[in-house]
Amino acid sequence: MEIILKEDIIGLGYKNDIVNVKNGYGRNYLIPTGKGVIASAAARKQLAENLKQQAAKIAALKAEAEKKxxxxxxxxxxxxxxxxxxxxxxxxxxxxxxxxxxxxxxxxxxxxxxxxxxxxxxxxxxxxxxxxxxxxxxxxxxxxxENEPAAAPAEEAPKAEEAAPAEAPKAEAAEEAAPAAE
Missing domain, CATH: 3.10.430.100 (Ribosomal protein L9, C-terminal domain)
Structure with a gap:
């Protein structure tokens, strides 16, 4: 059974989509609750005309959704x-x-x-x-x-960076001492 959706239904489709559903789902849920109508020739024609008239509004809604x-x-x-x-x-x-x-x-x-x-x-x-x-x-x-500290790995990284510069002056001092010994 083909149905034209009148509102967004996550997992099925969006407003104004034509979807194929089982007969019972369409007849017992979508149509009585006003979430869809049968996709007859007249309903399809009406849908095409509505989409044509609402094209600018739909484009504005899509642009707003893209910003979000x-x-x-x-x-x-x-x-x-x-x-x-x-x-x-x-x-x-x-x-x-x-x-x-x-x-x-x-x-x-x-x-x-x-x-x-x-x-x-x-x-x-x-x-x-x-x-x-x-x-x-x-x-x-x-x-x-909840009780496990998530920031522990981030704290270890700065300590390693601090240790590396501290070793560098020692290496420079050793190089300076070597020429003086010669």
Missing amino acids: AEAIKDVVLVIPAKVSATGVTYGSVNKATVADELKKKGFDIDRKIITMHDIKKVGNYEATVHFFKEVEVKVPVQVVA
């Missing part, structure tokens, strides 16, 4: 979670958690436009944010143990 996507493109989320000794989280990190973390960073993103699997272990994952029909951004999500 550009702003969030380089964001990496680090989410601390309570973790057992085996690395399994107590509870899960889901799209609501990701939306909250994005809100803390200053991005007001609705959790309904985020798709991802629930995360139940420590590690690196990806969440996809669907801003518009062709505008999607993959946001890296890193789940870390």
Whole structure:
């Protein structure tokens, strides 16, 4: 059964898309709730006319979605979670958690436009944010143990850099002492 969608349905399609669904899904859910109409010849003609009239508005919405996507493109989320000794989280990190973390960073993103699997272990994952029909951004999500210090590797690197310059003057002093001994 072909249906013209009247609103975005994540996992199925976007507004004004013509999608092929099973008869029961279309007849019992999409059409009665107003989320879609049967894609008859008259409905297709009406859709084409509406799209023609709304072309400028759709272009503006797409440009706005691209701006939002550009702003969030380089964001990496680090989410601390309570973790057992085996690395399994107590509870899960889901799209609501990701939306909250994005809100803390200053991005007001609705959790309904985020798709991802629930995360139940420590590690690196990806969440996809669907801003518009062709505008999607993959946001890296890193789940870390809450009580484990995440900044420890970053602190060790400066100590190594400080040690290297301290050794350099000793080497120069040894070179200066060698010609004086001759």
